[in-house]
Amino acid sequence: MKGGIINILEFFRDTKLTHFVYDRPLQEDVYEKQKKEIKMKEELESLKDELRSQKQYLEEIINERDKLRASCDEKDSALQATILEKQSIEVRLAKVSSQGLENNMRKELTEANNQVLHKTQDELKARSAKFHAVEESKGNLQVRKHLFKKELQGLKGRMLMR
Numbered sequence: 001m002k003g004g005i006i007n008i009l010e011f012f013r014d015t016k017l018t019h020f021v022y023d024r025p026l027q028e029d030v031y032e033k034q035k036k037e038i039k040m041k042e043e044l045e046s047l048k049d050e051l052r053s054q055k056q057y058l059e060e061i062i063n064e065r066d067k068l069r070a071s072c073d074e075k076d077s078a079l080q081a082t083i084l085e086k087q088s089i090e091v092r093l094a095k096v097s098s099q100g101l102e103n104n105m106r107k108e109l110t111e112a113n114n115q116v117l118h119k120t121q122d123e124l125k126a127r128s129a130k131f132h133a134v135e136e137s138k139g140n141l142q143v144r145k146h147l148f149k150k151e152l153q154g155l156k157g158r159m160l161m162r
Contacts, residue, residue, distance in 0.1 A: 037159070044155050051148045058141045065134040072127050079120045086113045 089109055 040155060040159055044152070044159070047148060047152050047155065051145065051152065054141060054145055054148065058138065058145065061134055061138050061141065065131065065138065068127055068131045068134060072124065072131060075120060075124050075127065079117075079124065082113070082116055082120065089113075 086109075090106075093105055093109065
């Protein structure tokens with residue numbers, strides 16, 4: 001399409017038609033302005049496409065962040081439930097009369113609880129790190145979106161001034 005418009009403009013610039021009043025400098029000026037306008041429109045469309053793409057990417061990141069947040073909340077709830085269960089078992093353990101049995105059970109319970117606790121904490125740390133990375137990426141995309149909007153406004157302003 002671009003080549004077709006430019007070819008038409010070149011035809012009118014280079015052709016000497018007898019029934020038109022022909023002012024070559026004026027015609028060339030119009031031709032150059034039309035070429036610039038076409039180029040700016042193409043650039044504007046390109047920026048709009050990029051902005052749409054960035055918006056979609058930002059939405060995907062926000063969705064991923066929300067999923068991670070829900071997962072972290074779920075893991076936190078599981079951790080709280082595990083802590084409550086541990087406390088409940090410790091209360092039952094305190095009621096056991098035999099000192100030897102109590103010491104053995106306490107040791108096994110503590111080891112089991114510590115394993116579950118460490119596993120849950122490691123998973124929570126990993127998800128938190130991923131969550132922070134998504135937040136940082138979201139911030140970067142918002143900055144890029146803002147810059148694209150400013151550039152788009154500048155192009156619109158230049159087009160209006162013509």
